[in-house]
Amino acid sequence: MTHAVPAAQKPVTPAPAPGPASADSSRSLYGGKGTRRITVRDIAAAKERGEKWPMLTAYDAMTASVFDESGIPVLLVGDSMGNCHLGYDSTVPVTMDQMTMLSAAVVRGTSRAMVIGDLPFGSYQESPTQALRNATRLVKDAGVGAVKLEGGERSAHQIELLVQAGIPVMAHIGLTPQSVNAFGGYPVQGRGEEAAHQLLRDAKAVQDAGAFAVVLELVPAELAAEVTLSLNIPTVGIGAGPECDAQVLVWTDMAGMAGGMTGGRMPRFVKQYAQLREVLGGAAQAFAEDVVGGAYPAAEHSFH
Numbered sequence: 001m002t003h004a005v006p007a008a009q010k011p012v013t014p015a016p017a018p019g020p021a022s023a024d025s026s027r028s029l030y031g032g033k034g035t036r037r038i039t040v041r042d043i044a045a046a047k048e049r050g051e052k053w054p055m056l057t058a059y060d061a062m063t064a065s066v067f068d069e070s071g072i073p074v075l076l077v078g079d080s081m082g083n084c085h086l087g088y089d090s091t092v093p094v095t096m097d098q099m100t101m102l103s104a105a106v107v108r109g110t111s112r113a114m115v116i117g118d119l120p121f122g123s124y125q126e127s128p129t130q131a132l133r134n135a136t137r138l139v140k141d142a143g144v145g146a147v148k149l150e151g152g153e154r155s156a157h158q159i160e161l162l163v164q165a166g167i168p169v170m171a172h173i174g175l176t177p178q179s180v181n182a183f184g185g186y187p188v189q190g191r192g193e194e195a196a197h198q199l200l201r202d203a204k205a206v207q208d209a210g211a212f213a214v215v216l217e218l219v220p221a222e223l224a225a226e227v228t229l230s231l232n233i234p235t236v237g238i239g240a241g242p243e244c245d246a247q248v249l250v251w252t253d254m255a256g257m258a259g260g261m262t263g264g265r266m267p268r269f270v271k272q273y274a275q276l277r278e279v280l281g282g283a284a285q286a287f288a289e290d291v292v293g294g295a296y297p298a299a300e301h302s303f304h
């Protein structure tokens with residue numbers, strides 16, 4: 001696979017200015033001007049300004065281009081692709097080949113968003129060297145601007161080596177879905193004094209190791225607020241309340257696409273902004289009825 005071209009491939013439609021007025025909204029992560037890729041420096045500057053920002057997952061070039069044109073500054077090629085794109089019942093089976101192929105597609109479909117590739121289960125836990133080998137593959141072969149990996153204190157050595165090698169790392173603590181078999185499901189994390197202290201230690205450990213941001217998944221809002229106040233790097237919440245610096249959602253949840261693949265269950269923290277599953281299903285049925293009834297193709301769709 002060739003290295004994806006990071007330069008702008010198409011004009012980006014400027015996103016609307018963000019809600020609250022900021023001193024210099026042209027620099028905003030969401031709604032800011034410019035077509036160059038968002039970098040870790042832009043993200044650090046947003047934390048200093050106290051600017052909140054949105055992040056979505058993406059798994060293909062076309063969907064990623066929609067989000068890029070909408071001004072979403074950071075796109076995660078999450079291993080949630082296992083559930084949302086590849087038909088598995090967890091993130092555990094996702095491979096480096098799958099992650100590399102879909103990350104490259106998302107990079108090709110975007111010109112402004114920072115694209116983050118997720119290191120799948122089994123691709124970094126063995127050793128820092130294994131993590132570096134696989135993260136390097138995502139940077140070189142897919143063209144991602146950063147990688148994400150799960151774990152706090154337990155992943156600190158991996159983060160350190162990647163950062164030393166020049167690869168920006170987003171950490172992920174709280175509920176770490178690759179450990180679904182150890183957790184026995186997807187329970188809220190950080191409840192109780194000892195668990196809360198462990199989460200704070202994990203957050204500090206990934207910051208000290210050099211992570212540029214940290215995802216907090218399924219954590220009580222008060223604890224996420226405490227972590228956010230205690231760190232210099234931004235927190236990215238998912239089911240972690242409103243005080244995080246950024247919020248991420250899995251795009252198929254956010255847009256009401258996931259329906260049948262999740263048995264109709266949606267986590268409580270998800271807000272659905274559209275019902276794409278209904279829209280797409282309706283379009284498929286309308287096409288089918290036109291074909292069966294002979295209304296499609298009509299004269300204007302035919303060649304003579």
Ligand code: KIV
Pocket residue numbers: 057076077078079080081118172215238248249250
């Ligand atoms: O894989 C993923 O989509 C994630 C987000 C939920 C943070 O890890």
